[in-house]
Amino acid sequence: QVQLVESGGGLVQAGGSLRLSCTASGSSFSINDMGWFRQAPGKERELVADITSGSSTNYADSVKGRFTISRDNAKNTMYLQMNSLKPEDTGVYYCSARRPPRTYWGKGTLVTVSS
Numbered sequence: 001q002v003q004l005v006e007s008g009g010g011l012v013q014a015g016g017s018l019r020l021s022c023t024a025s026g027s028s029f030s031i032n033d034m035g036w037f038r039q040a041p042g043k044e045r046e047l048v049a050d051i052t053s054g055s056s057t058n059y060a061d062s063v064k065g066r067f068t069i070s071r072d073n074a075k076n077t078m079y080l081q082m083n084s085l086k087p088e089d090t091g092v093y094y095c096s097a098r099r100p101p102r103t104y105w106g107k108g109t110l111v112t113v114s115s
Contacts, residue, residue, distance in 0.1 A: 001026045002102075004095045004105065005022070005106055012113055015085065018082045020109060022097075023076060024077070024104075030100075031053070031099045032098045033097075035096045038089075039108075048093070049069040050096075055070070055071065062088075063089075067082050067083070068081040069081075085113045086113060091111060092108040094107075094108045
């Protein structure tokens, strides 16, 4: 089992920044890809960004140039630096981790961007 705990969410004005963290514990060895997803009210969960164990990254078009995903394998922690936040970035942000054959999820952290 892998446990994932997100932190760093909160209320911020448009144009502001937040940094999310996701720390893995339990059987966190051999975690491959990790990612951040978000779910806005009334919408489906969507990929924000993901990162491989070798730190190759992928971003949703809507966040390219504003968000940066990174990970510290020694600390079993993944980060999401979010700059130039927009009201449409509002939602619950979830951390995911792939440890074959399963994908694990955190409980989420709420990000609210006010206009």
